[in-house]
Amino acid sequence: MENRCLKGEKVTLRPLLELLNQENLQKIYAWHKDPEIMFWLGLRPVNSSFSKFASWFRNTLEKLGPELAFGITDGGGKLIGRISCYGLDKGGREGEVGILIGEKSLWGKGYGQDALLTLLRYLFGELGLKRVRLRTMEKNLRARRCFSQCGFRVSRRLTLSLEIGEVPGVEMTLSAEEFYQKTNGGG
Numbered sequence: 001m002e003n004r005c006l007k008g009e010k011v012t013l014r015p016l017l018e019l020l021n022q023e024n025l026q027k028i029y030a031w032h033k034d035p036e037i038m039f040w041l042g043l044r045p046v047n048s049s050f051s052k053f054a055s056w057f058r059n060t061l062e063k064l065g066p067e068l069a070f071g072i073t074d075g076g077g078k079l080i081g082r083i084s085c086y087g088l089d090k091g092g093r094e095g096e097v098g099i100l101i102g103e104k105s106l107w108g109k110g111y112g113q114d115a116l117l118t119l120l121r122y123l124f125g126e127l128g129l130k131r132v133r134l135r136t137m138e139k140n141l142r143a144r145r146c147f148s149q150c151g152f153r154v155s156r157r158l159t160l161s162l163e164i165g166e167v168p169g170v171e172m173t174l175s176a177e178e179f180y181q182k183t184n185g186g187g
Contacts, residue, residue, distance in 0.1 A: 006070065008118035010111055013070035016082055017061050024071070024079045025054050031102035040140055041100065042162030072101070072115045080106055083115050085123055085132070093130040095123060113146045117183070120150065124176040131175050135160060138168040147172050151182040 006013040031037050032046045032053065046053050061069050064086060072081040081101040088095040097119065101112045123129045134152065136143045137160065152172035160169035 006118050006122050008114040010075065010114040011080070011118065012073050012077075013083065013115060013118055013122075014073055016069045016071040016084075017058075019071040019073075019079055020058060020061075025057070026050070027079055027102065028057065028082070029053050031100065034102075034104075037100070037102060037104065039164065040137070040143070042137065042160060042164050042167065044163050068095075070119065072099075072111065074106075074111070080111060081115065083119050085119065093128060095129055095132055097123075097132055097134050108142060112143075113149055116146065116150050120174070120179055121183075124179055129176065131173060133171055133173045135169055135171050138170050144170065144172070150174070151179050153178075 004015060029046070029050050032043075035045050038045045048056075064084060068086065068088065069084040070082065071079050072083055074080050080103040081099065083097065083099040085095040085097050097116070099112055099116055101107055101115075120132065123132055133155070134147060135158070136147070138157070152174045154170045155173040156171050158169050158171055159166050
């Protein structure tokens with residue numbers, strides 16, 4: 001996949017590996033050091049050096065692949081978050097998505113929803129997935145509201161074993177058929 005960009009209404013998704021210049025890596029590192037941001041991901045803030053974090057982050061992305069890990073950029077091209085699909089089951093044509101809006105001033109302003117809808121169009125349309133799932137903390141109401149607005153429904157309640165400990169969570173799912181019904185063809 002060469003230089004694939006997925007355009008939404010408010011955001012553009014760009015292969016995250018292509019965005020990893022020093023400035024953006026510093027920004028991602030700052031997000032990963034922020035206790036509030038990491039809490040909602042179920043992680044502890046990083047305490048490693050920038051160089052160790054940068055090396056780990058690059059390696060993680062390279063394993064995931066460029067067609068499944070995207071940086072979320074705003075209208076001015078500024079990196080504001082990341083979104084990816086992982087746990088891809090090509091036989092069952094299913095995957096799991098994860099999203100992070102790292103710029104807290106943009107939380108609740110539709111950037112995450114636009115990024116998720118943009119990724120879903122790609123996953124269901126170009127990659128031919130039939131179902132996508134995600135997991136979040138039960139008390140992450142802002143994220144759950146965003147996911148519901150994109151068409152996801154709670155499929156089960158579960159206990160999430162996260163870095164911060166075990167917490168009540170939900171798994172939410174969305175089929176391609178449901179997505180296209182909700183979005184009138186994905187547009």
